[in-house]
Amino acid sequence: MRPEQLQEKTQSFIKQKKHEAKSKGVIVGLSGGIDSATTLKLAVNALGPENVTALIMPGKPTKKDNMKDAIELAKDLDVGKIEITINSTVKAFEQNIDFEPSKETSGNIRARTRMVYTYAYANENNLLVLGTGNRTEYLLGYFTKYGDGATDIVPLMDLYKTEVKELARHIGLDEKFIQKEPTAGLWEGQTDEDEIGATYEEMDKILKKLADQEKTVEETSQELDIEEDRIIKLDKMHQASKHKRKGPQGLKIFEERN
Numbered sequence: 148m149r150p151e152q153l154q155e156k157t158q159s160f161i162k163q164k165k166h167e168a169k170s171k172g173v174i175v176g177l178s179g180g181i182d183s184a185t186t187l188k189l190a191v192n193a194l195g196p197e198n199v200t201a202l203i204m205p206g207k208p209t210k211k212d213n214m215k216d217a218i219e220l221a222k223d224l225d226v227g228k229i230e231i232t233i234n235s236t237v238k239a240f241e242q243n244i245d246f247e248p249s250k251e252t253s254g255n256i257r258a259r260t261r262m263v264y265t266y267a268y269a270n271e272n273n274l275l276v277l278g279t280g281n282r283t284e285y286l287l288g289y290f291t292k293y294g295d296g297a298t299d300i301v302p303l304m305d306l307y308k309t310e311v312k313e314l315a316r317h318i319g320l321d322e323k324f325i326q327k328e329p330t331a332g333l334w335e336g337q338t339d340e341d342e343i344g345a346t347y348e349e350m351d352k353i354l355k356k357l358a359d360q361e362k363t364v365e366e367t368s369q370e371l372d373i374e375e376d377r378i379i380k381l382d383k384m385h386q387a388s389k390h391k392r393k394g395p396q397g398l399k400i401f402e403e404r405n
Contacts, residue, residue, distance in 0.1 A: 150317035153310070157302045158193035164300045165194060165275055172198035174274040176265050176295070177221060179213030183279040184220055184324045185315045186302055190277060192318065196225040202268060204261045206233035208335040216323065229268065233260050258294030266297075275299045283308040283347060286354050287381065288388020289339070296391060307354070308347040343384070345377060353381050 148156075165173060172194065175187045190199045201221040205214045221228040237260050241248055248256065269276045278298030280290055282305055290296040303311055308329070315325050329339040329347065340346050345353070356367040357378070364382055368375045390396075 150313050153306065153314050154189070154192075154318055157189050157314075161190055161193040161277070161300070161302055165198070168275050168299070170275045171273045172200060172275075173277045174200040174202055174265060174269050174272075175277045175279065176261055177201040177203050177217040178279075179210075179215070179217035179220075179324075180279075180327060180329060181315055181320070181324045182281055182303060182311060183217075184320055185311055185318070186277055186279045187220065187226065188224060188318055188320055189302060191224045191226060199224075200227040200229065200268070200272075200274060202265055203228065203230045204233050204264060205230070206237060206257065206260075210330075213327075220321075220324075231264055233257065233264070236260050236264075255291045255294060258291035262294050262297050269299075277302065278304070280304060281306055281308050281311050283350050283354060285392065286358050286388075287343070287350070287384045288391045289343070289384070290391070292391050307351040309351045344380060349373065349377070350381060353378055354385070357382055357385060 161173065173190050175183060175190060177183045177187055187199065187201055201217070201224075203214060203217045203221065205211075218228070218230070237253075237257055240256055240260070241253065265276055268274065276297075276299045278295065278301035280295065280298075280301055281303045284290050285304055303314075306314065312325050316322075343350065352371055353367060353373065356362040356370060357364075362370070364375055364378050367373070367378050371378075
């Protein structure tokens with residue numbers, strides 16, 4: 148699908164869901180990365196800046212440059228802007244649990260803290276929460292359950308990371324967002340590609356084979372000429388994160404109720 152078609156479909160989706168929910172607008176957690184920046188600009192195109200709010204939440208180990216870029220983008224797009232530092236909230240939570248959290252647990256606490264703030268503003272102002280995740284992250288489970296994975300709608304959910312980049316360029320997003328090294332910003336020095344062990348271009352090629360075409364690891368390795376070990380790691384991530392994509396599972400006792 149061409150970028151202009153993707154733009155039309157994503158913007159129509161945002162407009163339709165806002166109408167269905169009878170909300171006053173939408174709110175986006177703006178990190179300074181490509182996904183949230185693209186989502187914000189699509190929302191502005193679809194609804195107008197007066198119906199869009201950017202929530203910017205700095206806090207260790209978030210990079211200052213990313214926060215600066217987020218603030219500048221919100222200003223350039225003329226949207227409502229709210230800034231909240233999450234450090235004190237995260238620190239208070241960690242001081243009130245009876246164990247020393249690992250860096251992964253601390254990262255998840257940060258992600259869930261951001262979502263609590265986002266929904267507080269959404270609830271108070273009748274706004275829809277726009278998620279910023281993409282298909283690559285979704286298929287790998289590369290998001291925090293009930294953190295950045297907790298949203299109302301996710302316009303980019305069916306677009307691979309490389310497709311998000313194409314769309315970002317098409318809608319005129321500044322190249323600095325597109326060229327940034329992707330990071331979830333959950334702990335110091337973390338980058339997506341280093342943590343996963345593959346570039347997004349490689350991830351997308353592999354996932355299209357494994358998930359979309361239902362190829363085996365062996366078939367994927369042969370067709371892409373990539374070592375099986377690299378593919379196995381992504382396949383394990385995909386399989387192990389099924390619970391994140393399914394949501395809460397309830398026990399079915401009665402097949403039919405009268």
